[in-house]
Amino acid sequence: MRPLLATLLFGLLVPSVALGQVALALTPAEADRTFRAANDACLNQDSKVCIEGYEKLLQAGYGGADLEYNLGTEYLKQGRLGFAVLHLERALRHDPNDADARANLEKAQRMRVDKLVGAPEETGGGEPLAAQLVSRTSGDRWALAFLLLWAFGGAALAARRLLSAFRHRTALLLAALCALLLALPCGVVTAIHVYVRESAHDAVVVVASVPVREGPRETYKSTFEVHDGLKVRVLDEENGFRRVRLANGLQGWVPTGDVTEISPR
Amino acid sequence: MPRLAAALLTGLLAALAPAGAAAADVEFFATTDRDEMGLDETLTLTVTVALDAGAGSEGEELRLPEAPDFEVLSRSKSQQTSFVMGRGPPSFRNSRVFSLILQPRHAGTCVIPPGRLVYRGKTYETGALRIKVVAGGVSRPGRRQPPPSTANPSQPFNPFGQLGNILGGQDPDAQELLNEFFGGGHPQASDSDLFLVAYLDKKQAYLGEQVTLAIYLYSRVDVTGIDGFKMPKLDGFWSEDTDTPKAQITGEPTTYDGISYRRFLLRRSALFPLKAGKLTIDPVEVEISTGFSLIIDGGRKLKRKTQTTSLEALPLPPGAPAAFETPNVGQWRLSAEASPTHVQLGQPVMLKITLEGAGNLHDVVSPRLPAIPGVTAYEPTLNEKTAMTKGRFGGRRVLEYLLKPEQSGAFEIPSLALHYFDPVAREYKAASTQAIPVRVEAGAGAAAGQAGGNRVALASPSGTNVLDQGIRALRFKGDLHRPAPPLYRRPFFAPIAAAPILLWLALATAGLLRSSLQPSAGSIQRGLAGKARRRLKVARALLKAKRPDEFYAEVSQALHCYLAARLAAPVAGLTRTDLSAKLAAAGAKPEIVAGVTALLDTCDAGRFAPGGSTSATMERVLESAEGLMVVLDGSRLAVTPLERAS
Numbered sequence: 001m002r003p004l005l006a007t008l009l010f011g012l013l014v015p016s017v018a019l020g021q022v023a024l025a026l027t028p029a030e031a032d033r034t035f036r037a038a039n040d041a042c043l044n045q046d047s048k049v050c051i052e053g054y055e056k057l058l059q060a061g062y063g064g065a066d067l068e069y070n071l072g073t074e075y076l077k078q079g080r081l082g083f084a085v086l087h088l089e090r091a092l093r094h095d096p097n098d099a100d101a102r103a104n105l106e107k108a109q110r111m112r113v114d115k116l117v118g119a120p121e122e123t124g125g126g127e128p129l130a131a132q133l134v135s136r137t138s139g140d141r142w143a144l145a146f147l148l149l150w151a152f153g154g155a156a157l158a159a160r161r162l163l164s165a166f167r168h169r170t171a172l173l174l175a176a177l178c179a180l181l182l183a184l185p186c187g188v189v190t191a192i193h194v195y196v197r198e199s200a201h202d203a204v205v206v207v208a209s210v211p212v213r214e215g216p217r218e219t220y221k222s223t224f225e226v227h228d229g230l231k232v233r234v235l236d237e238e239n240g241f242r243r244v245r246l247a248n249g250l251q252g253w254v255p256t257g258d259v260t261e262i263s264p265r
Numbered sequence: 266m267p268r269l270a271a272a273l274l275t276g277l278l279a280a281l282a283p284a285g286a287a288a289a290d291v292e293f294f295a296t297t298d299r300d301e302m303g304l305d306e307t308l309t310l311t312v313t314v315a316l317d318a319g320a321g322s323e324g325e326e327l328r329l330p331e332a333p334d335f336e337v338l339s340r341s342k343s344q345q346t347s348f349v350m351g352r353g354p355p356s357f358r359n360s361r362v363f364s365l366i367l368q369p370r371h372a373g374t375c376v377i378p379p380g381r382l383v384y385r386g387k388t389y390e391t392g393a394l395r396i397k398v399v400a401g402g403v404s405r406p407g408r409r410q411p412p413p414s415t416a417n418p419s420q421p422f423n424p425f426g427q428l429g430n431i432l433g434g435q436d437p438d439a440q441e442l443l444n445e446f447f448g449g450g451h452p453q454a455s456d457s458d459l460f461l462v463a464y465l466d467k468k469q470a471y472l473g474e475q476v477t478l479a480i481y482l483y484s485r486v487d488v489t490g491i492d493g494f495k496m497p498k499l500d501g502f503w504s505e506d507t508d509t510p511k512a513q514i515t516g517e518p519t520t521y522d523g524i525s526y527r528r529f530l531l532r533r534s535a536l537f538p539l540k541a542g543k544l545t546i547d548p549v550e551v552e553i554s555t556g557f558s559l560i561i562d563g564g565r566k567l568k569r570k571t572q573t574t575s576l577e578a579l580p581l582p583p584g585a586p587a588a589f590e591t592p593n594v595g596q597w598r599l600s601a602e603a604s605p606t607h608v609q610l611g612q613p614v615m616l617k618i619t620l621e622g623a624g625n626l627h628d629v630v631s632p633r634l635p636a637i638p639g640v641t642a643y644e645p646t647l648n649e650k651t652a653m654t655k656g657r658f659g660g661r662r663v664l665e666y667l668l669k670p671e672q673s674g675a676f677e678i679p680s681l682a683l684h685y686f687d688p689v690a691r692e693y694k695a696a697s698t699q700a701i702p703v704r705v706e707a708g709a710g711a712a713a714g715q716a717g718g719n720r721v722a723l724a725s726p727s728g729t730n731v732l733d734q735g736i737r738a739l740r741f742k743g744d745l746h747r748p749a750p751p752l753y754r755r756p757f758f759a760p761i762a763a764a765p766i767l768l769w770l771a772l773a774t775a776g777l778l779r780s781s782l783q784p785s786a787g788s789i790q791r792g793l794a795g796k797a798r799r800r801l802k803v804a805r806a807l808l809k810a811k812r813p814d815e816f817y818a819e820v821s822q823a824l825h826c827y828l829a830a831r832l833a834a835p836v837a838g839l840t841r842t843d844l845s846a847k848l849a850a851a852g853a854k855p856e857i858v859a860g861v862t863a864l865l866d867t868c869d870a871g872r873f874a875p876g877g878s879t880s881a882t883m884e885r886v887l888e889s890a891e892g893l894m895v896v897l898d899g900s901r902l903a904v905t906p907l908e909r910a911s
Contacts, residue, residue: 028745031745032745035743035745036638039638039639039672039739039740039741040638042739043639043671043739057745061747062745062746062747063745063746063747063748064743064744064745064746064748065744066674066740066742066743066744066745067743067745069740070739070740070743073736073737073738073739074739076736077736094748099707100673100707100737100740103707103737104736104737107736139751139752139753140751140752143751143752143753143758144752146762147752147758147761147762150761150762150765151761151762151764151765153765154764154765154766154768154769155765155768157765157769158765158768158769158772161772162772190753193751193753194751194753197751
């Protein structure tokens, strides 16, 4: 019995320790130092060390708008548009109001090789409304607003029902109705966020150039070529290839490793 | 007559006296009127100093013999001028004769050591004199011949001898006039009439602590000017002159050793010891002009020196902080100010650090601004202004830094600290500044890129500073955190969103359960009425089954049940009279009350005498019961709600 118990405990302990080691790879103080050191390397024109520092923080599980912005900006300075767009897009996912990230992203897009003919931005249509809404608003804030208003409205109604002798039952009813009315648009925006994020998988081409094929194999014919920094929509995945769609509607298959999703699943 | 003689003498001198100075012949000798004496007798010591009248007394230092074997009973001095004609051109000589009356302290051989005269760089001494002192008296005192002075063995031939004395020696007025005329008649200031004193306000001081050195001139003669002031090297000190009278010195009356003098402040300096140990301050030398002549500016130029002073410089006590710099001694205050603290990228921030207080401002070491990541700090401009406050040397030093942020974001100008030693409190202290946060905004738009490199461009006219290629700058400070999943994916989102719905469902379920377990009065009534109708159905079945006794019992119970429901009160067990009264009290019409009573009587009769009942009779009874219920359904009865079943 005892050997069995010891084996069981050991079996539980080792993964715990291993998990603990991964989780404690960088303490917040160490992360801050790493960030500053990377900044200094950037100032000293040592781009390699700078990028390595930022990537190290990402691998340790850190993130945030500032880190993604700095990394994207440094990639942009080096002319590596794919990763620049990727990280700047991620920065905007964290903070849609980040003017610096948006400015640098626009700069990167202007530097892009691919100019999409018939793309909504070319025709003046711009992104779909839902996508624009998602990119310009914070899903977490709207979800939180919905949650709070919805919970308050429900609680007010329940309280009204339970407290039959309460003098201000009418006030409770009004408060509940107001909260539920306000919760409604918040819920709609939240639902849009959920839909776009869960259904729409945007990615960025991160290699200098890649042929887009008709099927998920190397043997398929290449119909056109895309270059780094181009934002695509991932529709499907098969056999190590991803079916992507460009903003102008063109579709095709590219190797999975040549495009990186902006929001990993 | 004496005045005529003076006029003749003037003409004679003008022809004979050369323009330059005569040879500086010096006579300096000491004599006694006896060389053997009794213990209780006195001795006269005569010291003679004879110099050329026109030679001046500059550089003269006279020290009369000090005779420890004797007690000085009295002193006197006399002066005379004589005309001398020798190998050189004739000249007048001034002689001063000092007479001291001495009394021996003991018998035996008593020695009078030599007197000393320093004149124009040469030292003259009288010879030592030995006096034999016996216990008793001596019949005849011996007269000692004056030994010649060591510098000038003989006096020049003076054919006119006492011409000066003959002309004016017997006439004090003439003598006075001659003295005034030739500018040598005023008595020369002795060391006791004119001297310098150096004052230090402390005997001990710490390294770097201020000590004040003041040089005063004490005078009992007329001082007409200070012509030369020579400070010593002051080895081991850092000095700052704090008080130097420039144009004119003014004296103040004072006393020194009980004697009245006029005192003149010649210099005041702040000294800061630079090394520990006994530090000597060499004498200060000053050339002083004294006296006045009608024709010749015969004010004497006298040289005087202060005494040698010393100071014990103490090393600083142990316990100095690690960041302490040795020159930082005094009382200091440190402040920092940055402006502006909210800038756009490319705009500079001016940081002003002010150090002020008391101490050696030129030597104190200001704290250096450490490197601030993401900010370029240029070398500061320095502005120093010294000041004397209540006798303490100090002032203010201002360092102005130009800071240029290289990134947008927030940074902090760190706190600076100056560790110093306070010699008054005798402890180490620290003066520090507060940290200053600065916010750097990115600025609007991107300026046109510049060619080459990825260096930070200078601020464009719009004030926006961007990197080359029109790229916004990196962020110096970042909010690093482990990204959390979206709110809607958090484990608490779904439960909270479903909570109101679930709560409503729970409340509804609870209500249903409650109503089923604890029926209300209305439901009880409805239940009873339903039960009554079900009993009528049972009665119809019994009718068909031709079971009259059970039929009538069922009809009776159905009617009772219905009446209990309508009256909301139990009626079982009531007599006909009570039941009729209850129905009447509830507002039932009399014919309804009569009908109910009659029907119940019929049921009772049928139950207890079932033989006389036929199917038709039972049919009519059943119809009557149903009809009564219908009528009562349509009647409004005033009822008391049934009590809930316990």
